[in-house]
Amino acid sequence: MLTYDDAGSGPAVLLVHGHPFDRSMWRPQLALLPELGFRAIAPDLRGYGESPVTPGTVPFATHIADLVELLDALDVPSVVLCGLSMGGQLVMEFHRLHPDRVRGMVLADTTPHPETPESRRNRIAMADQLDREGMRGYADDVIWKMVSPNNPEVGAVVLPMMAAAPAAGAAAAQRGRADRPDYLPSLRAAKVPGLVVVGAEDEFTPVPIARETADALPNGHLVVVDGAAHMPNLERPEVFNAALTDFLNGLPAAQ
Template identity: 60%
Template sequence: MGTVFRTEITVGYEDEGSGEPLLLVHGHPFNRSMWRPQIAHLGQAGWRVIAPDLRGYGESTVVPGTTPLETFARDLLALLDHLGIERCVLGGLSMGGQIVMECWRHFPERIRAVVLADTFAAAETAEGRAARHAMAERLVREGMTGYAREVLAKMVAPHHLAARPEVAAHVMEMMTSTAPEGAAAALRGRAQRPDYTAQLSQMPVPALVVVGTEDTYTPVSDAREIHDRMPDARLVLIERAAHLPNLERPDEFNAALEEFLRSLPADAAADTPGTPGGPA
């Protein structure tokens, strides 16, 4: 059952399980339902899993125009404050991974560890900026359906389209139900994103870097670069998965994520008396 949080916008989110918090950030053009396999598994494995809809997606408020990654990061910080969570493991896929890196720029003290799935750290190229702006205009003009049909076979590996039609249907439903104005605003914001590459070496927290071996949007080489630059990272390749390994091969993804979470040292902040989310 979803919950809503109202500040300058309304944010829909899931908050399942109990224990130490794990906040998962979806990619574009999806919504929080992309994390269903992880919410179900980890919520029963001793973790409190929080998965919000980003502004412009799912049940959250659509704000036309441009949504910089910093705005998404500030929305997540407001949600953590609302929930009384001082520190969390923060994970994201694709655009969600870039939002995780943006969160580190602004409030690293709130982040215990990071999960970066099928994402990349470099700034957008001039060609990429032009393409994102052109796509934003197309989505507003034409809607999401044509775009969704074009990219489905890159989001989900072609062999899974036939073998796992329920996954393909879920991904298609997420994309086509997204408001074009919200998706366009995010595309314009991503075109402006900074280069996070140098920042990676300054992120001393434990990191899990995950990528599908058949991902053409963010290939294995991008994941290796992130892994090699971070001081305390482990790299996991999900075989026979494309851009959404958490949905295409959820058992393998969940196993890697749970192993990483179980390896984390105890969070001293969570045990500090009077700390939000800790013992009173």
């Protein structure tokens, strides 16, 4: 079973962290959602934070099975999904496999596109490097792409979070991530509302990708967060939370 935080009561929102983070990246949202009358569930994915590590390769389908097991154990039949980066891709995978359990999707700083042959090779090479060298060098290399250099206080929180990620777990997740499908077809077929959020300075998933993602959703809305890079929920929590609040309050009532 995954390690998780569970706060509040009411309709459930599942918060899915990205790579190489853990559930603590959702602290501003874990504080917000109970005040809005929602139940916030934030797990550590397999291989991250305090959850079990499976070395080698962890396919996306395994992460989804873990999340379904958690929701079943918590007696949550349907849920609003909110994910950032890899977490956003897992939200799209969850929706692709279990659309009947999804009430809405929040996709932050993520891409629906599969890897190209070159990017797949690069992701596998990065996973191999994490196995060999651990997390610290990678964390140092990418911290100011994850977080805008204009937000050093957020970087001071995110850097140790990344460096503390279990290297074997992060590497296994990246190998599984390299084989993800194209999510544009399932997004175009979505029957639930979607919110797409992106930091204006995000180099990993730039604004045009976020706009394409929002346009693919039949009922999609895009919010661009100025002054943020890849982690707007931490860099500009007041803006992210306002967009999240508007989205959640606009959803049809849970059945």
